[in-house]
Amino acid sequence: MEEPEVISRQGSEQKPAKKTIATILILAIIAGILVILFAINWSLIDLLPGVDKWNWFLYETTWGIRILISGAALLEFFFVLTLSIYIWKRGRNYLMKHI
DSSP: OOOOOOOHHHHHOHHHHHHHHHHHHHHHHHHHHHHHHHHHHHHHTTTSSOOOOOHHHIISSHHHHHHHHHHHHHHHHHHHHHHHHHHIIIIIHHHHOOO
């Protein structure tokens, strides 16, 4: 049996520097978004009452507040994960065409 002919992508083999630049730019954008969201979370955690935030969360809150805070953290995690994947796929393709 004959091996099927492999058709390579035009951009990746001809200009590997272009692919590297696009990858680095997209990773920088994703890292910037993560830093901004981390700073927002840090300032929101400072708004919680008490000096020791972890003790407040474990011992002084009701179960409803714990579930609400945990759910918000999970929602933000999956939002950032989805956003990062979207930026990685779409942004990298866009930069590969326009660099």
